[in-house]
Amino acid sequence: MSAFPPLPLGQPIPDCLHGVSCSLPTMRDVIGYEEKNPAVTAHLDSGYPRFVVHRFNRQLATLIATELSLSDHDIWLTCSARVATALVGELSDAHTSLIHHDGVHGVAHRRDPDLFNHAKRYLQNIGGFLSSREAEDRLAARGLIAVAPETLAPTATAATTVREVLTQAHAGARHEDILLAPSGMNAFHGAWRSLAALQAERGRTVWIQLGWLYLDTIAQLRRFTASPADYVNITDVNDLTALDEALAAAGNRLAGLVTEVPTNPLVQTADIAAVARKVHAAGGRVLLDPTLVSPFNIRLLEHSDVVVNSLTKYAANEGDVIAGSVIINPAGSDAAALRHRIAAALDPVYPRDLARLAAQVPAYESTVLQTNRTAIDVVEFLRQHPAVREVYWSLQPATAENYLKIARSPAHIGSMISFTLRRPLAEVYDRLPLAKGPSFGMQTSLICPFIYLAHYDLVTTPEGRAQLAAAGIDYELLRLSVGTEPVSEIIAALESALSAPTPA
Template sequence: MSRLAPRPLGERIPRRLHAVSCSLPTMEDVIGYETRDPAILNHVCSGYPRFVVHDLIRQLAALWSRRLDLGSNVVWLTASRRAAEELAVYLNPVTSRILEHEGIWGLAHSENPEVAQRARQFLQHTGGFLSSRQAEDQLVKAGLLDPEPEDSIPNDAHRIIRDTFGSDLDYAQPDSIILTNSGMNAIYRAFQAASDYQRTRGRTIWIQLGWLYLDTMAVIEKLGNGPGNRRVITSVEDLETLRSVVTECGAQLAGLVTEAPSNPLIQTPDLEIVADIVRSAGGLVIIDPSVASAYNVDVFPHADLVVTSLTKYAAWEGDVIAGAILVGDDCPQADQFRADLARNTDPLYNRDAARLAFQIGRAPEITREIDRQAREVAAFLENQPGVERVYWAEAEDQLANFRKLLRPGGGPGALLTIDLAGPLESFYDRVTLPKGPSFGITTSLLCPFLYLAHYDLVSTDQGRDHLKSNNLNPELVRLSIGTEPIDAILASLDEALT
């Protein structure tokens, strides 16, 4: 069997200007990226905002600095005026200046590494960065860049996305789907709307069910209602603790946030029971089905707000960042939430929508192909002596809860997480699969997930102990299955595990 060819450091994945991932082919590269080694960072110019500010956005910020005579100030370009204003409030009492230039908003502050780190993290957690395509358009307009051609449907793109996505999900009101500039912005704005509503009723405590994606946990912890208003239940299966915590919160319970399945352990809660416990106590339920995709699982009966990344599966070529919020049909505040969210979310940029409109029609077909291949890879890995455990949506211990959510013809989604029997570095450096963050695209992607998402934890003994206490092996590997020839995927894995 022929294996896949390795990708060089920093290569865009896919090989497009607005790629959502980039190649980190060795553990030395991963650690160099996390420790901000210039020799590594100089190669990384594209990727998901969690990992890199796109090179085009950096170029436009430099142009602003020259045109607006901002000197050595640090410039952040944001998705909207609201995002810039919220960033200013978050940085307070640091003096900052909100900027508007040619219809784009941003913020400048004096050069200070600690302040810059806080600003970047806020925009990362909230999905507030400017679109790379919007930056591209400005640089083209300034004569500094030639436009890169791409297939798109520019006319009525937002409506096409809503109608197509709504139809594929059997969503009764596709016109009310709120499209956002990123999946994280969908999560942040949905959580913000629900929190604002519940706060007026004296309800301030949110429950985090399971170990969730880093930025989702940060939104609940850092951008919620302050210390003492978050409860964490580490196991999605621990219904006894959930009942106890809900009882303890009483009339202060605001709601619960979870993923179904979760990331990176691909565990699925019994959402019917979870939702009943929380809703019976007056709480709201926010669910993110991005891991397996809304094309595979139907969480609407159990959610007041569904948040999902359209970067995954819907934008299957891997070069669009987008998100969506859908209000549950049974949500008592449905009309209010739809109005608030339509007014307050950071909108999907027109060219991103045009590119997504071109891809989304084939998303169910591509997702089915990914599902088929993921099942084959899971079966292969579960029989390898070099693998201790495979976490995936259809694993024996997860199948019962997952099947309750499965749509007709649905499957497990792209993600598999692996506990290796041997050293991580040896496997990672040898495997010839594309290596980088993100998932749910036609290119397979492998990454040492906790090194990229929680390097502060994997790099200390105390942090590693914390991960292990949450049943997370610091050395686990996350694998997103693509649509390359299955024999080539298996050959690449087999060679590295042998």
């Protein structure tokens, strides 16, 4: 019997009300999910919370629409009044209105597919949806459901508990340098927009993206830079010559640079110390994101002005909380101003989400260390398997030296591994017994065809595939997040799919 029992389409991962992933067991399911095929979406009551609106949120929105006589409108419930106001401005539609009803904030707009997609994409980009736990509590207060039991830390000390662990993860940070947000993208939004506004006051509006970054990070940089010319994309993290040229071209208009360390999904690491020196010398500011491997593996604060991190990964290691953090370098030139501005720009974390996070965060470092140990064996297995074409991990030859400069030790490799195949993707993916769905950094090993989920628009056109190829990305890449299961079981699961006979 497999150590990884098959998960049906749509089952939350983990199997609880607020699991942040959901099972997409076949490539047909993945494509159906992306194309909004009712045969697939009918099975999805939840999913990654910035992409799939939780059933509690939908139920509460329907109830509020009825109570406000707005049943002929689409309703979006938001994590704050500020996000609702921003969404109204973003939609710029005369038939869009704010909702503030029984303590819940949101937006109503006339039924229109373009408005619907615009609103959903905006809230996804900035992490602005109402917490599913808040929706659950609101429904329970109306007597419609009972709140499911779960382990929570004391609410009064939850924020302190989380900050205490984060000061251990980010060497040099103090409690006052650590700001919490309801998601990693909300943290990025508040931090980067605040940093951009501060630099814009100095006439500096040019932002450099270094490397192929996460979908919504790219979307925000493109959406919110002052003009298209102020967004500069350098795909190769090792191309310091291109960076020098971009810095020279920007001159005194340089605002700063954003990169992930390592990048998602190619797990590539820039020479962060060299990059930061160049940007700072040119008057820019540096925002870094260590989410892919976690700050318990690498030290970044000394090279950055701001570090942004999704606490959904590794910190919430049981996989049922969405949250984020902003860490301000206390030695940075703008530390005091940023501390004030970013704190004012972030949205609040719902108290029960924070209490749930605080119950899991004591295992943050131990989870990271355990998955580090497992990952090295998984990497070696994949590198030697004849069905695997290429393996991307923190110590891949092209950027290993850069990673080791910031790693806590050579053993702190991270648990994220991407790889490409010498066999058709569906042949391997459909047979994998591992949990299959979006997200990473939980105790459960999790694998997904990342490019299909993050950039389906590029996968499905020749131009998009050419763009991915130019960035060195195979659109059939698999991204594996190694969990805490025994390494022998993880390898056996991979072997069963990689070495299965080709179908007749």
